Amino acid sequence: DAKTTQPNSMESNEEEPVHLPCNHSTISGTDYIHWYRQLPSQGPEYVIHGLTSNVNNRMASLAIAEDRKSSTLILHRATLRDAAVYYCILRDGGYNNNDMRFGAGTRLTVKP
Amino acid sequence: DAGVIQSPRHEVTEMGQEVTLRCKPISGHNSLFWYRQTMMRGLELLIYFNNNVPIDDSGMPEDRFSAKMPNASFSTLKIQPSEPRDSAVYFCASSSGGVETQYFGPGTRLLVL
Numbered sequence: 294d295a296k297t298t299q300p301n302s303m304e305s306n307e308e309e310p311v312h313l314p315c316n317h318s319t320i321s322g323t324d325y326i327h328w329y330r331q332l333p334s335q336g337p338e339y340v341i342h343g344l345t346s347n348v349n350n351r352m353a354s355l356a357i358a359e360d361r362k363s364s365t366l367i368l369h370r371a372t373l374r375d376a377a378v379y380y381c382i383l384r385d386g387g388y389n390n391n392d393m394r395f396g397a398g399t400r401l402t403v404k405p
Numbered sequence: 406d407a408g409v410i411q412s413p414r415h416e417v418t419e420m421g422q423e424v425t426l427r428c429k430p431i432s433g434h435n436s437l438f439w440y441r442q443t444m445m446r447g448l449e450l451l452i453y454f455n456n457n458v459p460i461d462d463s464g465m466p467e468d469r470f471s472a473k474m475p476n477a478s479f480s481t482l483k484i485q486p487s488e489p490r491d492s493a494v495y496f497c498a499s500s501s502g503g504v505e506t507q508y509f510g511p512g513t514r515l516l517v518l
Contacts (some may be wrong), residue, residue, distance in 0.1 A: 325504050336409075336496050339449070361442030380448075382506045392438070392461055393507060395448035 297381045302400045305371045312401055315381030320361050324373045325388045327393070328366050330377040335384065337380065337395075340366065344386075363383040409510035411497050417516045426513045429432040429478055430499030436465040437456050438507060439472055448496075454480065455502065487517045 297314040298316040317326065328340040341348055341355045341366070346367040348355040368375055380398040413415045414499070418424055430437050430495040440452040452462040465472070472478040485489055494514050498507040 327504070331448075331506075336498070336510065336512050337507075339506040342504075342506075358483055386504050392450055392453055394450060397441075 297383060297396055299379075299381055299396065299399045301397065302318065302367040302402065304388075304402045304404060305368075305375075307373060307403055307405050308370050309370045311375070311401065311403075313381075313401065314363065315365070316363045317364045317381070317383055320383060321385070322362050324383040324385055326357060326361075326364050327382045327384050328353070329380045329382065329395075330375075331380070332374075332377045340379070342384075342393070369401045371401075373403050373405060376401055409497055409499055411495075411510035412515050413513060414511065415514050415516075417518065418487055419518050420488055421486045423458055423483075424487045424491075424515060424517075426482040426495050426497075426515070427437070427514070428480045428482070428497030428510060430480070430497070431508055432478070433500050434499035434508075436500045436502045436505075436507075437474060437480050438498040438500075440509075441493045442496065442500065443513075444494045450509065487515075489517045491515065492517050495498070 325342050325344050327342040329337040330340050331337045341350055341353050343355045343357055356365045378398040378400050380395050412427045433478045435456050439451040439502045440448050442448045452466040452472045453460055494512045496509050496512045498509040500507045
């Protein structure tokens with residue numbers, strides 16, 4: 294499986310933008326880039342995903358490098374509720390391949 | 406929809422006892438996943454089902470662990486006999502297949518004494 298590399302931890306101030314990086318240099322053409330986050334004492338929850346183009350939703354934006362070897366999750370205005378572990382995951386869009394493997398993720402701390 | 410439902414939410418048992426964790430996926434979802442989370446190993450995929458059929462159980466630690474999905478609305482993960490190293494949070498997730506979003510339950514926190 295293609296692997297991702299993320300910083301172990303990051304800090305942000307409340308109401309400021311946060312850019313969470315992810316490197317995936319061995320990504321294949323059929324791999325989707327997914328982001329999930331896990332709030333304290335909860336199960337992971339979906340944030341956003343993309344294949345080639347940048348994506349926006351109500352939670353965040355996903356910026357994908359032109360060569361697709363890296364991506365950045367952007368939280369436009371961090372709140373205290375955004376403090377969580379963020380996971381960047383590659384998922385093969387091939388048939389019958391719907392498992393998902395989590396790495397260590399990035400622990401985001403948001404300071405008031 | 407109530408989301409993925411797991412029971413019990415907390416379980417404390419003694420070494421050697423049988424433990425059964427339960428999961429009800431979101432209605433209409435045809436894929437179900439069992440994960441285990443510990444501080445040391447993070448989130449690990451144990452097994453997943455498509456249309457009630459186990460597809461990949463390579464993450465199941467050993468023969469003490471077994472999982473079943475008798476129908477589309479219910480799955481169990483059983484540990485027999487349990488050991489202290491099985492202490493972890495066990496999550497169940499479901500999806501509509503492929504690379505569709507996985508929806509996680511609240512987890513079962515298991516402590517084996």
